[in-house]
Amino acid sequence: MATLAAQKKHKVTIVGSGNWGTTMAKLVAENVKEHESLFDQTVEMWVYEEEVTIPKESKHYDPGSELSNKPQKLSQLINTTHENVKYLPGITLPTNVLANPDLADSVKTSTILVFVLPHQFIPKVCDQLAGKTVPYARAICCTKGVDVSERGIRLMSEAIGMRLNIYCGALSGANIASEIAQEKYSETTVAYDPPPMDSRAPTPMGTPGASPNSSQVDLISPSKPVSSGKSSAHLTALPSEYPPLSQGNVKTLFHRPYFHVRIVDDVVGVSLGGALKNIIALAAGFVDGLGWGDNAKAAVMRVGILEMVKFGKAFFGDSSKTSTFTEESCGVADVITSCMGGRNFKCAKKAVEQGTSIYEVEKKDLNGQKLQGTSTAYEVNAFLKSKGQESDYPLFTVVYNILEGKAKPEQIPEWIEPK
């Protein structure tokens, strides 16, 4: 008798449409076209709606045309030009990317949610999504940041998973979006430790099983290490009609000839690497802005990597593997690329060179794109302060103090050298 399994296909929504969000939509849309038996052919991309005029960098800029000078809705422009003229100008998107400004509508039938928003918007967007997502959806977080509140620190993957009660993995690496959008070779790390029900023989819909990963640090019990293990909350099983969401199928969704995926199961390490490297990139920008050269940059990178590993061990225990930081793209490789050509690096460098604030540079140079390092430096500092451990992380702490105007970039060496 013919099996009823896998009659349905996974539909993907990219939640976010910035520089990286649009790049992810492009590569995922290319992959779904090549794997028709697994994936629905339309990839929805949620667009935070705004009115834009077509910039000079766009393929569709035409100074003689009235349309080029008239503000238009970004989502409509994406759907008519197949280009995100504001956040990824000059790159043609596959026609199966559908820009959708309605958040709830964009996810309503999707079984795979790829979150690619600046981290400060994740909590609010997830709160708006609560109850609107397919109960057996799975998520991958491509956002780099942490979620700090009076309750403690959470990985962004946890912030998503816990708010939506779905499993959430993480994708992070040495991934400057513009290079990947131009299909230049790059690696990435995907942490996806699927609930057992997703890899083994399909189970009936609604069967309770494993839970979202939960490793929120409890500020009230500062000595308590936490793990990213499965907690007692329940996940809804993927109905048997769908192909399993195994590590293999998740890799199929992201791996491209120019974007090489390595799959690991360390969601904590992948998430923390992506968040903390942004603080290190600010430090690299500060010393480069002083004209101190590559040796100084290498010094802050070395200390930064050590602080990353230490932070993971101290606050996430054995769930955070040192090898993820030292061997995978999401660790040392992301530190290197971010300290050479990332936006955090470039804006920090320019701020020092011009004697202006990094927020001014961000506003002037980034055209709506958002730095993640500045808010992460504040969030990590608030967390370390609450633990009385600022002095154990001198690089993270001096970056915060520079942003606050309480230290100068010239003082970085005296902060990071052992007393």
Ligand SMILES: NC(=O)c1ccc[n+]([C@@H]2O[C@H](COP(=O)([O-])OP(=O)(O)OC[C@H]3O[C@@H](n4cnc5c(N)ncnc54)[C@H](O)[C@@H]3O)[C@@H](O)[C@H]2O)c1
């Ligand atoms: N750009 C890269 O090279 C790159 C690479 C890897 C990872 N990332 C990470 O991906 C995440 C997203 O970055 P990006 O580069 O796609 O974005 P971006 O900085 O290019 O764009 C900002 C985005 O935020 C949206 N936005 C503005 N206000 C909003 C609001 N109130 N609510 C919701 N959205 C709002 C804008 O519409 C836009 O899509 C970040 O965490 C970043 O660190 C970026």
Ligand SMILES: O=P(O)(O)OC[C@H](O)CO
């Ligand atoms: O441009 P940044 O500084 O946000 O960094 C981009 C990517 O995270 C690099 O991997």
